[in-house]
Amino acid sequence: MPTDLPDEWFRPSRPEGDGAGELDRLADQARSDSEEGPDHRPFSPSSSSTADGSQEATDPGARTLDPESTGRLSLGGLDDEGPSVVVGHAPRRGSHSRGHGxxxxxxxxxxxxxxxxLVLGLILGSLARKARSSESHISPVGNSIMAPQTTEAQPWRGSxxxxxxxxxxxxxxxxxxxxxxxxxxRYPAANAVDGNRSTAWRCDGEAIGQRVTLEVPSGTRLVGVGIINGYAKNSGGTDLYHEYRRVLKVRWTLPGGSWFTQDLTDGNEGVQGLKISPHVVRGPVVMTILASSSPGMPGEGTRDAILVSEIQLYTSS
Structure with a gap:
């Protein structure tokens, strides 16, 4: 029985004689083919390798044998070890490297x-953190109040x-x-600087952020401030201080931008004073309300108001 081999391999008919006679016949055929030229060569099994090479160049479906898989065909008998010849054809140059690529x-x-x-993400994250850390967040007190620079000198200790x-x-x-x-x-701001405890400046509601501007003689050496933080008036035997709102905290702003805060005690109907370091003022002094209490009579709408009976400024004596 003939041995089955791939189509790309040269598969001659089973030799009838010995292996040497077949080799002579193949050599004669090769010389005859070379003399006639490629155009007049008759088809023979020995030319299958060349035909397959032409088909590979034109037919996309043509297969190319890898040099490592090229077979060897024995030209002797089935049981004899005769000479062998390599059959097949070499692939196109560079095809193996391209396929491997x-x-x-x-x-x-x-x-x-x-x-x-990853590197891009780290860079963007670092830039975002720097942008967030460089932002300025101001938490205003009251109704969008922005405070200037504070004073830090020692307060006045004299009279x-x-x-x-x-x-x-x-x-x-x-x-x-x-x-x-x-x-x-009547409740004008002038009532707070008239020296009369029974008169008062009044502003309805909680009055957070509301201001009283005090004009002081130019060149005054200011060393302290004082305030009565409610309506210190008795009317018909009734103490009105606890019936209205009371001021709990204020900020004092001096000419030039320096400022300081003053906390006030709820329930103290007297003048609550605070000494500061001496400042020569040439311009207005502004008092701003930062905090206030709830109304003493919640059911009475007319009691929902801030009243300040007195504001005092002090100089050295």
């Missing part, structure tokens, strides 16, 4: 892409006296009202 791994490109993405000739204006003033006797009562 297409089948090669792509891990280096994938790793490079992941590394670049004091009240500054005279101070005038006042306010950012909020309640309209006149009638008292229990039917008399009209």
């Amino acid at each position: 297409r089948r090669g791994p792509r891990w280096p490109l994938l790793i490079l892409g992941l590394t670049l993405a 004091t006296r009240i500054v005279s000739g101070v005038s006042a204006e306010a950012s909020c003033v309640t309209a006149p009202a009638l008292d229990e006797m039917g008399r009209q009562v």
Whole structure:
């Protein structure tokens, strides 16, 4: 039985004689083919290798034998070890390397892409953190109040006296009202600097952020401030201080931008004073309300208001 071989291999008919006779016949055929030329060569099994090479160049489906897989065909008998000849054909130059390139791994490109993405992410994250840390967040007190620079010098330790000739204006003033006797009562800011405890400056509501501007004689050496933080008035035997709101904290702003805060005690109906380091002022002094209490009579709408009976500025004596 003939041995089955791939189509690309040279497969001659089984020799009838010995192996040497077949070799002579093949050699004669090769000389005859070379003399006639490629165009007049008759088809023979020995030319199958060349035909397959032409088909490979034109037919995309043609297969190319790898040199390592090229077979060897014995020209002797089935049981004899006769000479052998390599059959098949060489692939096109460079085809093996191109095929290997297409089948090669792509891990280096994938790793490079992941590394670049990681580096880019770290850079963007660092820039975002720097942008967030460079932002300025101001938490205003009250109604969008922004504070300037504070003073830090030692407070005045000597004797004091009240500054005279101070005038006042306010950012909020309640309209006149009638008292229990039917008399009209007015509440301008001037009431807070008139030296009379029974008169007061009034502003309805909690008054957070409202200001009283005090004009002081130019060149005054200011060493302290004082305030009565509610309505220190008795009317018909009734103490009105606890019926309205009381001021709990204020900020004092001096000409030039220096400032300091003063905490006030709820329930203290006297003048609550604070000494500061000496400042020569040439301009207005501004008092701003930062905090206030709840109304003493929640059910009474007319009691939902801030009243300040007195504001005092002190100079050295």
